[in-house]
Amino acid sequence: MDINTLRTIVTVVSFALFIGILVWTWSRRRRAHFDEAAMLPFLEKDGVETAGERK
Template structure:
């Protein structure tokens, strides 16, 4: 096989992999996982506020 043919095959394989990844990432099955991950920042804030409230209640 020529170098150009191998390069073309590799490009097509990478493109198909990219399209599969995009479909997987934006599928409705993954939405709940991504929503949960997006809210992790706020969970840390709520835990810190609860911890501060518990410390002030003990004093």
């Protein structure tokens, strides 16, 4: 196995992983979870300091 074969294998595996992450990210089953996670910075709880706010 020469270096070019190894480079080809790594490129194909990386591309497949990239496509897999895209499919996982945009799947409809995960949408509710990602929407909930997107709102986390905007939730305010009592007794928890937010960034830049000190008592």
